[in-house]
Amino acid sequence: MTGVRRPLLTTLVLGLVVSASGRTGSVDPGDPPLHFIYFGLERGRISEPTFLSTPAIAGAQLKYTFEDDDETRPKTAGWVARRWDPTVRGRFSDLFLALAKEFDGRIAGINLPETSIGFGRSGNYHPAGYSYDAYLESILDLMSSARRAFRESDVIIYANFMPGEELPSRDHGYLRSVYEHADRIGAGVGGPDLLPHRWFQRQNSLPLIAQRAPGTVAGVAVQYGNLDDVNRETGERVNVEELVRFATDELHLDYIFWGTQEPHLTAEIYPYLQALPCSNDCSQEDVASDASGPRGAAGRGIRLGG
Secondary structure: OOOOOOOEEEEEEEEEEEEEOOOOOOOOOOOOOOEEEEEEEOOOHHHHHHHOOOEEEEEEEEOOOOOOOOOOOOOOOOOOOOOOOOHHHHHHHHHHHHHHHHHHOOEEEEOOOOOOOOOOOOOOOOOOOHHHHHHHHHHHHHHHHHHHOOOOEEEEEEOOOOOOOOOEOOOOOOOHHHHHHHHHOOOOEEEEEOOOOOOHHHHHHHHHHHHOOOOOOOEEOOOOHHOEEEEOOOOOOOHHHHHHHHHHHOOOOOEEEEOOOOOOOHHHHHHHOOOOOOOOOOOOOOOOOOOOOOOHHHOOOEEEOO
């Protein structure tokens, strides 16, 4: 099959981002955003002809889950890793080191889980050892652990909201601290929803992404429902071109991760990307016959996200 070799990126639940050009490591400042397709757990879709043959697609974002052997544990939506637990953080740190030993410099980047979680405001349902301050400390610690392990590939934290505050009225500095820490340690920032017309996003993560320090990379996902969103002022549904313009002109993103919601993927996203020139650092030599695996070993990347 004719296709473009693309790096991968991974999520934890563990996912992986594949890049089309075979490029690895950090993006170059000032370049247009790289476009990735979020296939999630549908990892076999990286062999689809349209994905393989579109030069402007920089790669794919794949997802893996890791569970223990306890089959009595129910599998329900809403589970989160106990990131505030020092033992769990230690395991994350060990995982970062193991992954970095194998993949640092060979993958586009690693994406940590989004920061938004919630157990209610009363405190009655807060897990043992959990507090807003402890959770913030754990997020900063995990960012540092990932950055220490991955020195060449990008490290991105999906910092969309933080429990215990609601910007702008209840600003306790939690979310701002995450962005400030990313700037200090050379980590990247971003979030799971590209929603330019949503008030809550505009009051929380979006301005912080736009105001990040020079050199801090950023990536945002176009997830399920994002392309169904409506501009309340015009009554018009958003489109791909509008999202790319917002991502480029206002947020100055380095990565855009496109979801696979239909009919948007086939009718809007792929046609838009097919009309673009080849993705960053992609040459004609990259557009070659390469059907053996996900774009070759040099094209894999990891994203740890929820």
